[in-house]
Amino acid sequence: MVIAVASRLLLRRALLAVPLVFAVVALTFFFIRLAPGDPAQILAGDAPTPEFLAQVRAEYGLDQPVWTQFLAFLAKALTGDFGTSLYSKQPVFAVILERFPATVLMTGTAMIVASIVGILVGVASAKRAGSHADTLISSASLLGYSMPGFWVGQLLVLLFSVSLDWFPATGMEAARASYTGWRHIQDVAWHMVLPVTTLALFLLTMIARFTRAAMIDALDQDYVLVAEAKGASRNRILWHHAFRNACVTTITVIGLEFGAVLAGAVVVEIVFGWPGLGRLFYDAIYRRDFPLLTGAFMFSSLIVIGVNMVSDVACALLDPRIRR
Amino acid sequence: MSEPVLSIRDLHVSFPTATVVQGVSFDVMPGEIVGVVGESGSGKSMTARSVLRLLPKSARLGGSIRFRGQEVLDMSPADIRAMRGALVSMVFQDPMTSFNPVLRIGDQIAEAMTLHGQKDRKTLSDRVASLLASVGIGNPKARARAYPHEFSGGMRQRALTAMAVANGPALLIADEPTTALDVTVQDQILQLMRDLNATSGTAILLITHNIAVVASLCRRLIVMYAGRVVEDGPTDEVLTAPRHPYTWSLLQSVPRLDRATGRLVAIKGQPPDPAEPLAGCKFHPRCPWVEERCTRDEPPLEDGVRCWVRPAL
Structure with a gap:
């Protein structure tokens, strides 16, 4: 029954996602071309002759009207060809998929860390609502929520890499040592500490704040009193009764904020020199690599939509009143 | 006579700003159905919740509540949890929000x-x-x-009642169990409680502001006002021959079909604010029979009535 509900919901969300992805692709396609800068200029190098520039434009179809370019892109996209990166000359999706695992590793770890810590902090804070500990946690999370990622990242680097030399400041693995097996995993984990902390901080404070509010609301409900009158322990009331209700809010927040996390990942990857999609996208913007940018936006919107679909379905499975 | 299943003596419940229950004492015998009536703020719900220690954290309890001879106010949290829902269970007012x-x-x-x-x-x-x-x-x-x-509201309240009796409790506390329900559904719930009491001998403490509900179900009736018991006696006697002016006034304000009462008489004035101390009998500002000493000294609960004057009503 659960599977039937989940698949029906997923199908409906997937159908809604089609026009959304199309809109993202179309908007990206046109907006990038409105931005100043000419990829032909960048590709042709310093002081090219007008003939050479025209040749480069013709080669990449950049001399065509934007509409024609768009239709050509769509026609090719339907066959699974999303174009070729102007810079690396590789198929766009191959370039993206190559960088994808590094980003999944960092973003995924940050999401998991932020969810677990955020929920624990939120619940602990709601349990003691109004106490000094709660005020302290709330102030700390407001602080964490107000600090921009690039700044936090640089502060962490200054403190933990430059001054204390505890964690590496950049990269994903030690450049000179080529570790294998368990040692390699340890090395990557070591490199992840600072970027994951930076990225997780914002989401963590969001999750903690919303979970706290939802838990306070849930703990104030009659069914909590009824559960207490049945002889339920404090922990059972907290997790089985109140959190089962509050987690719908938590999951919605995680789903909604995932886009912001992905955007934050771009910044964090640049600050920490992490070889993921963020770095790739940043370079693509700098190089006016139109096909790669279109592919990048399409890809990230697909991921954001996918994550939101999963969070919608999770909410529906957790709260029977949302199902239908 | 057997041991009372519940014995409350001189119960006090106070919050930082006010004392809401002051010196409440009564017993519930095994298999007995006792009604507690009173208007909102009379302390009846707080009294009921004290039995299971289900009060807000800021509440301070004094006096004694004995369940089968064991002092509830001295129990460890684990002992209280073992009692809740198993030996003493509770049905709450709003079936719509009582289920998770x-x-x-x-x-x-x-x-x-x-x-x-x-x-x-x-x-x-x-x-x-x-x-x-x-x-x-x-x-x-x-x-x-x-x-x-x-589930509909009536079904939920029935399911809640089923949940409350799941472990065959010795005492069921029903806090306004029918207030949120249609009249027809109210009747079903009352019948359910009556059956339960008859078949399993569960004692019931019924908290309500509805005198009709009490009349149909309870053999004994306790009337509360401003955190105190003002009258305690067999239901038919209290209803037909009330001895406390508050009980009398309360009955005058209930519409009746069996006699032409003309206009309903509302009790003039307001119940006292628990945050403001009031000397003497707490009902004296609203009492038609008020005498000088009523404003000075609080009458004790004697012979089931808390009144100095005891007018012929």
Whole structure:
């Protein structure tokens, strides 16, 4: 029954996602071309002759009207060809998929860390609502929520890499040592500490704040009193009764904020020199690599939509009143 | 005479700003149905919740509450949890919000039993089905899998009652169990309680502001006003021959079909603010028979009435 509900919901969300992805692709396609800068200029190098520039434009179809370019892109996209990166000359999706695992590793770890810590902090804070500990946690999370990622990242680097030399400041693995097996995993984990902390901080404070509010609301409900009158322990009331209700809010927040996390990942990857999609996208913007940018936006919107679909379905499975 | 199942002596409940229950004493005998009436703020719900220690954290309790001779106010948290839902259970006012909306009805009823040691799934599901059937819910096996929003208000209150009696408690505390229900559904719930009392001998402490409900169910009636018991006696005597001016006024304000009363008489004035100390009898500002000493000294509860004057009513 659960599977039937989940698949029906997923199908409906997937159908809604089609026009959304199309809109993202179309908007990206046109907006990038409105931005100043000419990829032909960048590709042709310093002081090219007008003939050479025209040749480069013709080669990449950049001399065509934007509409024609768009239709050509769509026609090719339907066959699974999303174009070729102007810079690396590789198929766009191959370039993206190559960088994808590094980003999944960092973003995924940050999401998991932020969810677990955020929920624990939120619940602990709601349990003691109004106490000094709660005020302290709330102030700390407001602080964490107000600090921009690039700044936090640089502060962490200054403190933990430059001054204390505890964690590496950049990269994903030690450049000179080529570790294998368990040692390699340890090395990557070591490199992840600072970027994951930076990225997780914002989401963590969001999750903690919303979970706290939802838990306070849930703990104030009659069914909590009824559960207490049945002889339920404090922990059972907290997790089985109140959190089962509050987690719908938590999951919605995680789903909604995932886009912001992905955007934050771009910044964090640049600050920490992490070889993921963020770095790739940043370079693509700098190089006016139109096909790669279109592919990048399409890809990230697909991921954001996918994550939101999963969070919608999770909410529906957790709260029977949302199902239908 | 047997031991009372519940014995409350000189109970005080106070909050930082006010004392809401002051010197309440009464007993409930095994198998007895006792009604507690009073208007909002009279302390009746706080008295009821004190028995299970289900009061807000800021509440301070004084006096004594003995359940089967054991002092509830001295119990450890674990002992209280062992008592809650097993020996003493409670039904609350609003059936719409008393069930957890994200858990199945059957699982919530089963939880009342798992919390007190019953872990066998087959036994649990059979017991849940028979409990639901006993409160008149048809197709109980399937309905146990339903969520609260799939039940009507009356069904929920019946399911809540089933949940409260799952462990065969010695005492059931019902706090305004029918207030939120239609009149026809009210009747079903009252009948259910009557049956329960008759078949299993569960003592019931019924908290209500509805005198008709008390009249139909309870053999004994306690009237509360401003955190105090003002009258305590057999229901028919209290209703036909009230001895406290407050009880009398309360009855005058209830519409009756069996005699032409003309205009209903509202009790003039307001109940005292628990945050403002009031000397003497707490009812004296509203009492038609008020005398000088009523404003000075508080009368004791003697012979089931708390009144200096005891006018012929």
